[in-house]
Amino acid sequence: MPPSKRILLLGIIIEIGLAVLGWYLISQLQSGAMQPSGTVEEASATILQVLGTVMGGLGGLLIVVY
Numbered sequence: 001m002p003p004s005k006r007i008l009l010l011g012i013i014i015e016i017g018l019a020v021l022g023w024y025l026i027s028q029l030q031s032g033a034m035q036p037s038g039t040v041e042e043a044s045a046t047i048l049q050v051l052g053t054v055m056g057g058l059g060g061l062l063i064v065v066y
Contacts, residue, residue, distance in 0.1 A: 004066055010061040022051040046054055 026044050028034045036043035 008066050011058060011065075014058060018039065018055050018058075019050055022047055 025047050029036060029040050029043050
């Protein structure tokens with residue numbers, strides 16, 4: 001397998017991991033297992049915004065590296 005395909009595969013795995021992390025954090029907030037300092041909606045929006053930014057940056061970096 002060429003190195004470029006390995007980098008692409010690793011990037012996809014990391015992106016899936018970030019999506020699962022976001023799903024986990026939001027489900028913990030909604031179930032009450034984690035207590036945010038503000039409201040649950042604000043915390044969920046912040047989590048989605050940060051993870052979306054990270055995933056977008058990683059996706060852009062993968063396009064350049066590939």
